[in-house]
Amino acid sequence: MNPIGELNLTQRILMGPGPSDVHPRVLRAMSSPCIGHLDPEFIGIMNDVQQLLRYVFQTTNRLTFPISATGSAGMEACMVNVLEPGDHVVIGVNGVFGMRMSDIAERIGCEVTKIEVEWGRVIEPEQVQKAVNAKATKLVAVVHAETSTGAHQPLEDISKIARDAGALFMVDMVTSLCGTEVRLDDWHIDLAYSGTQKCMSCPPGLSPISFSERAMETLRNRKTKVQSWYLDVTMVEKYWTDGDRAYHHTAPINMNYAIREALRIVQEEGLEARWARHQRNHQALAAGLSAIGVELSAQEGHRLPMLNAVKIPEGVNDARVRSALLKEFSIEIGGGLGAGKGKVWRIGLMGESSCRHHVLYLLTALEILLTAEGVSLTKGAGVSAASEVYGVA
Amino acid sequence: MNPIGELNLTQRILMGPGPSDVHPRVLRAMSSPCIGHLDPEFIGIMNDVQQLLRYVFQTTNRLTFPISATGSAGMEACMVNVLEPGDHVVIGVNGVFGMRMSDIAERIGCEVTKIEVEWGRVIEPEQVQKAVNAKATKLVAVVHAETSTGAHQPLEDISKIARDAGALFMVDMVTSLCGTEVRLDDWHIDLAYSGTQKCMSCPPGLSPISFSERAMETLRNRKTKVQSWYLDVTMVEKYWTDGDRAYHHTAPINMNYAIREALRIVQEEGLEARWARHQRNHQALAAGLSAIGVELSAQEGHRLPMLNAVKIPEGVNDARVRSALLKEFSIEIGGGLGAGKGKVWRIGLMGESSCRHHVLYLLTALEILLTAEGVSLTKGAGVSAASEVYGVA
Numbered sequence: 001m002n003p004i005g006e007l008n009l010t011q012r013i014l015m016g017p018g019p020s021d022v023h024p025r026v027l028r029a030m031s032s033p034c035i036g037h038l039d040p041e042f043i044g045i046m047n048d049v050q051q052l053l054r055y056v057f058q059t060t061n062r063l064t065f066p067i068s069a070t071g072s073a074g075m076e077a078c079m080v081n082v083l084e085p086g087d088h089v090v091i092g093v094n095g096v097f098g099m100r101m102s103d104i105a106e107r108i109g110c111e112v113t114k115i116e117v118e119w120g121r122v123i124e125p126e127q128v129q130k131a132v133n134a135k136a137t138k139l140v141a142v143v144h145a146e147t148s149t150g151a152h153q154p155l156e157d158i159s160k161i162a163r164d165a166g167a168l169f170m171v172d173m174v175t176s177l178c179g180t181e182v183r184l185d186d187w188h189i190d191l192a193y194s195g196t197q198k199c200m201s202c203p204p205g206l207s208p209i210s211f212s213e214r215a216m217e218t219l220r221n222r223k224t225k226v227q228s229w230y231l232d233v234t235m236v237e238k239y240w241t242d243g244d245r246a247y248h249h250t251a252p253i254n255m256n257y258a259i260r261e262a263l264r265i266v267q268e269e270g271l272e273a274r275w276a277r278h279q280r281n282h283q284a285l286a287a288g289l290s291a292i293g294v295e296l297s298a299q300e301g302h303r304l305p306m307l308n309a310v311k312i313p314e315g316v317n318d319a320r321v322r323s324a325l326l327k328e329f330s331i332e333i334g335g336g337l338g339a340g341k342g343k344v345w346r347i348g349l350m351g352e353s354s355c356r357h358h359v360l361y362l363l364t365a366l367e368i369l370l371t372a373e374g375v376s377l378t379k380g381a382g383v384s385a386a387s388e389v390y391g392v393a
Numbered sequence: 394m395n396p397i398g399e400l401n402l403t404q405r406i407l408m409g410p411g412p413s414d415v416h417p418r419v420l421r422a423m424s425s426p427c428i429g430h431l432d433p434e435f436i437g438i439m440n441d442v443q444q445l446l447r448y449v450f451q452t453t454n455r456l457t458f459p460i461s462a463t464g465s466a467g468m469e470a471c472m473v474n475v476l477e478p479g480d481h482v483v484i485g486v487n488g489v490f491g492m493r494m495s496d497i498a499e500r501i502g503c504e505v506t507k508i509e510v511e512w513g514r515v516i517e518p519e520q521v522q523k524a525v526n527a528k529a530t531k532l533v534a535v536v537h538a539e540t541s542t543g544a545h546q547p548l549e550d551i552s553k554i555a556r557d558a559g560a561l562f563m564v565d566m567v568t569s570l571c572g573t574e575v576r577l578d579d580w581h582i583d584l585a586y587s588g589t590q591k592c593m594s595c596p597p598g599l600s601p602i603s604f605s606e607r608a609m610e611t612l613r614n615r616k617t618k619v620q621s622w623y624l625d626v627t628m629v630e631k632y633w634t635d636g637d638r639a640y641h642h643t644a645p646i647n648m649n650y651a652i653r654e655a656l657r658i659v660q661e662e663g664l665e666a667r668w669a670r671h672q673r674n675h676q677a678l679a680a681g682l683s684a685i686g687v688e689l690s691a692q693e694g695h696r697l698p699m700l701n702a703v704k705i706p707e708g709v710n711d712a713r714v715r716s717a718l719l720k721e722f723s724i725e726i727g728g729g730l731g732a733g734k735g736k737v738w739r740i741g742l743m744g745e746s747s748c749r750h751h752v753l754y755l756l757t758a759l760e761i762l763l764t765a766e767g768v769s770l771t772k773g774a775g776v777s778a779a780s781e782v783y784g785v786a
Contacts, residue, residue, distance in 0.1 A: 001448055004441045004657050007422045007650055009434055014427065019646060022427045029400045030647065031424035034407065034415045034596050036725045041402055048397045055394055068598075069462035072642040073623045104622045197643055203427050205461070205598055205645035227620055229497045230466045247730065249465040250590055252598035253412060254423065255648070257400055264397050332429045337640065 012326075013353075015362055016334035017147045017307060018175065019197035019204055020350035022262075026202055029261035030254050037251045045256055046240060052263035056177060056200075056271065057192060057210045059184035063233060065240040066206035066259060068252050071174040071195030074207030076104050077231040078170055078191040079139075081211075082218045085109030087138040090131040090167070092123035092153070095146035096337045097172050108227065110138075119339045120149045120309065121299045125157040132165035138218075139168045139191075144182070145175035147198075148337040150298035150309030150346065152180070159188045168215055174198060177208070178266050179278045179306040179350055190215040196255075199278065199306055201351030202262035205255040209233075262351075278305040280389070281354045285347065288363040288386035292370060292377045297344050306354060308347040309340065316373045318342050324372075329365040359386055405719075406746075408755055409727035410540045410700060411568065412590035412597055413743035415655075419595055422654035423647050430644045438649055439633060445656035449570055449593075449664065450585060450603045452577035456626060458633040459599035459652060461645050464567040464588030467600025469497050470624040471563055471584040472532075474604075475611045478502030480531040483524040483560070485516035485551075489541035489730045490565050494534050501620065503531075512732045513542045513691045513702065518550040525558035531611075532561045532584075537575070538568035540591075541730040543691035543702030543739065545573070552581045561608055567591060570601070571659050572671045572699040572743055583608040589648075592671065592699055594744025595655035598648040602626075655744075671698040673782070674747045678740065681756040681779035685763060685770045690737050699747060701740040702733065709766045711735050717765075722758040752779055 014021050035042055046065070053064045067077045079101070083089065089105050092098050093114045105112045113135070115127045123142055132140065140162035142153050155171060162169040170191040176182055179199030184192055190212040197204035211219070211233065219226075219234065226232040230249065239248040266274060282305035286296055289310060297309045312318050318335060322345070325331045334346035349358070363382035370377060387393040407414050428435055439458070446457050460470045472494070476482065482498045485491050486507045498505045506528070508520045516535055525533065533555035535546050548564060555562040563584035569575055572592030577585055583605040590597035604612070604626065612619075612627065619625040623642065632641040659667060675698035679689055682703060690702045705711050711728060715738070718724045727739035740755070742748075756775035763770060780786035 001444060001660075003660060004445060004653070007425060007438075007654060009425050009428060011426055012428045012432065014429060016429055018643060019427045019429060027424040027426070027647075031420040032400060032402050033404055033420070034412045034590070035402060035405045036407060036409055036412060037597070039405065039719070039725060045400075051394060052397060069466060069623065070643050070645060073462060076621065076623045100622065107618055107620050107622055195643065197427070197646075203645065203647040204430070204643045205648055225500055227500050228469065229493065229500055230462065230469045249463050250411060250588065250597040252463060252596065252645075252648070253590075254420075254596040254651075255598055255645070258647075260397070261400060264399075267394075267396060326432070332432060 010330060013331045013358060013361070015353055015358055016332045016348050017346045018195065018348060018350060020201050020348060021352040022201055022203055023265055023352050025265065026258050026261045030258035032257050034253050037253060038245060038247065042253065043245055045260055049256055049260050049263065050240065052260065052267060053208050056263060056266055057184045058182060058186065059210050061184065061210045061212055062241060063211040063216060063237055066208045067231065068249060069207060070204050071193065071207045072100065073231065074193030074209050075101060075172060076228070077209055077233065078193050079104050080108060080228050080231055081226055081233050082168060082191065082215055083108045083110055083139060084222060084224050086111065088113065088135050089139045089141065090115065090128060090137050092142040094121055094123060094149065094151055095119050095143065096148035097143045097146060101141050120151055120297050122151050122153045122302045123158065125161055128158050128161050132161060132167060137165055137167040139170055141170040143172040145180070145304050145307060147175045147307055148340060150296065150304050150307045152302045152304045155187050155189070163188055168218060175307055178274060180275055180304070184210055196259055196262065199351045200262045200266065202258050205252055206259055278349065278354050281349045281356065281359055282308065284386040284389035285349060285359045287389050288359065288382040291381040291385035292367055293375060306348060306350045308349065309344045310347060312343060312345055313370065313375050316370065316375060321369050321373065324369050325365060331362055331365055356390060403723060406724045406751060406754070408741050408746055408751060409725045410739045410741050411588065411743060413594050413741060414745040415594055415596055416658055416745050418658065419651050419654045423596070423651035425650050427646050430646060431638060431640065435646065436638055438653055442649055442653050442656065443633065445653065445660060446601050449656060449659055450577045451575060451579065452603050454577065454603045454605055455634060456604040456609060456630055459601045460624065461642060462600060463597050464586065464600045465493065466624065467586030467602050468494060468565060470602055470626065471586050472497050473501060473619055473621050473624055474626050475561060475584065475608055476501045476503055476532060477615060477617050479504065481506065481528050482532045482534065483508065483521060483530050485535035487514055487516060487542065487544055488512050488536065488539035490536045490539060513544055515544050515546045515692060515695045516551065518554055521551050521554050525554060525560060530558055530560040532563055534563040536565040538573070538697050538700060540568045540700055541733060543689065543697050543700045545695045545697045548580050548582070556581055561611060568700055571667060573668055573697070577603055589652055589655065592744045593655045593659065595651050598645055599652055671742065671747050674742045674749065674752055675701065677779040677782040678742060678752045680782050681752065681775040684774040684778035685760055686768060699741060699743045701742065702737045703740060705736060705738055706763065706768050709763065709768060714762050714766065717762050718758060724755055724758055749783060
């Protein structure tokens with residue numbers, strides 16, 4: 001075979017549905033020399049990561065650590081550990097990730113009640129109440145931040161309904177964690193999972209999970225073995241938390257350097273300040289987009305700050321604009337997924353990517369490209385509207 | 394919580410069972426800025442990685458790519474994709490990783506025939522012949538390089554027996570790939586998986602797998618869905634190989650930069666030269682160890698070049714010596730696993746760690762520490778014996 005050349009990448013501005021821009025400190029930490037997965041210094045790193053994850057999840061859950069794979073493996077880990085064949089589960093399906101949860105539950109052999117609502121809308125508590133009333137339920141699951149639609153799911157009412165029905169409450173926090181308010185303990189969430197490449201601004205490769213004591217009890221009372229060896233947290237837990245740190249699998253060492261540094265940056269900024277920053281940049285972007293005739297598509301009052309799904313303006317060529325954004329401006333935004341394909345763009349403002357210069361640059365680029373597509377707009381209107389939100393107009 | 398301090402690691406010399414030392418080029422490539430998992434430039438990286446993996450596996454298998462998790466997930470991926478409940482499998486168990494394969498097969502609901510032999514010994518073809526004669530068999534599996542014992546499993550005879558019996562042949566190549574001869578196609582291996590942190594000298598985090606056309610056919614003819622969503626290669630394959638690169642999960646971007654660079658280094662050295670280097674450093678280490686009274690423990694004639702399991706000399710304190718190696722010399726070697734706990738050390742010479750200065754430094758350190766433990770030895774004998782193998786004595 002011919003020799004493969006040196007890695008030579010174009011610098012991108014990541015404004016898609018993740019990954020987001022990674023801080024140079026994270027890249028630097030990640031490229032520290034590899035050490036062993038049982039080295040006392042690595043054990044120290046594992047302890048730091050767990051402590052920092054408890055902070056960002058706002059939990060005291062003992063079982064809080066990253067699964068050694070990406071976000072979807074965290075979803076699967078949560079489900080295979082507490083569910084057994086025949087269990088009834090209630091899943092809110094308002095986008096791709098609710099569908100994915102249903103798929104996994106079916107592979108486990110569960111009976112799945114899907115609460116299906118239009119993409120972009122949130123699941124209503126009454127719908128969950130009705131579903132758990134109809135049949136004894138082991139688990140209720142929803143997606144906090146539906147990355148495919150931009151919908152921001154309220155959690156507290158559904159949590160209470162699940163708890164009152166004796167069900168566990170699982171929440172997909174892949175895109176919400178570190179970008180909007182998350183309070184595992186206050187909100188009585190039993191199982192949560194996330195990813196590193198969204199509002200944590202760490203490269204993809206790990207999936208933080210957290211299990212409540214109720215979830216752990218369910219796990220301890222299983223009748224069958226967990227179907228996945230790799231994701232069996234009773235074994236992974238021994239490596240992450242026990243005194244003797246029994247070998248299970250080789251953890252992705254350098255990825256753990258990276259998540260530690262990314263979480264340190266979150267800690268330095270402070271969670272509340274970080275949530276507020278995400279909200280502010282979202283408001284500026286929304287104002288700017290609106291001023292150039294681009295409308296958000298998720299349900300009003302339930303829009304995510306870090307994932308802005310917008311309707312592609314009529315007559316505009318989806319692929320041509322996204323391709324020009326990438327080639328001419330080096331900006332990545334996301335296309336639609338599933339039902340949203342060809343209809344929406346997904347503009348991410350996650351972690352390091354949630355910043356004023358990205359918002360203003362994207363508005364500038366979009367103004368140029370939409371004009372070329374024949375959209376009639378007032379020059380400079382987008383940047384002006386966003387600048388007003390920033391107080392620099 | 395208190396702020397967590399800056400990452401501050403001691404530089405180690407990695408001579409355990411993996412991870413191995415990582416070349417600075419790999420760390421540098423890995424720390425390139427993150428780009429999107431659907432970016433055309435990332436698709437190019439995926440193509441390079443697949444091409445390089447086909448080279449190191451010596452295969453033309455289309456399905457040859459890294460699973461987005463560590464080596465054990467590759468083991469699980471191979472098994473869950475071709476096995477269904479009720480299938481009969483024959484597994485060679487001569488160490489920890491044969492046990493792990495059995496555990497996974499049982500979780501799938503397979504009927505497992507274990508060929509158990511003493512740890513450190515290899516599985517004999519006659520044993521496999523007997524097992525497949527006894528019952529129709531879906532899969533025969535063995536470990537090429539048993540990292541827990543140092544045994545080097547011959548594959549060709551067993552492959553023929555499996556094929557003649559109509560069974561698929563699966564081989565664990567976590568520790569062998571890039572360190573000793575591996576020829577997937579010539580040896581008719583249907584399923585193989587590996588890890589990045591052994592003889593490839595890349596940080597842990599990915600698990601290269603390869604499926605033959607026979608394995609793909611078995612997958613296509615399944616009656617049930619693959620039990621794992623994350624590891625279902627019919628879906629992952631679409632992301633890695635199809636024209637439209639359908640989103641499945643977010644690949645660990647920077648880890649793929651790393652494996653690409655690590656494989657580029659393998660390509661530059663050449664596989665045959667790399668295998669020969671591993672063999673030479675093993676011979677030097679073995680000669681040096683023997684000269685200071687430390688004996689290899691795996692079956693003679695079947696010893697791995699990259700993983701040297703040795704009997705801990707009588708009267709020597711396992712933990713004290715390994716701890717002193719780490720603290721005083723910054724050398725990591727591995728302790729025993731399972732049946733080998735407290736009885737053997739596992740000395741890795743993998744990838745970048747397979748080099749003359751590591752061999753000579755370890756022999757020097759061991760001489761000092763074993764003398765302190767009361768072992769009687771001739772000063773300088775280890776280094777002399779090794780130097781003779783190198784032709785520098």
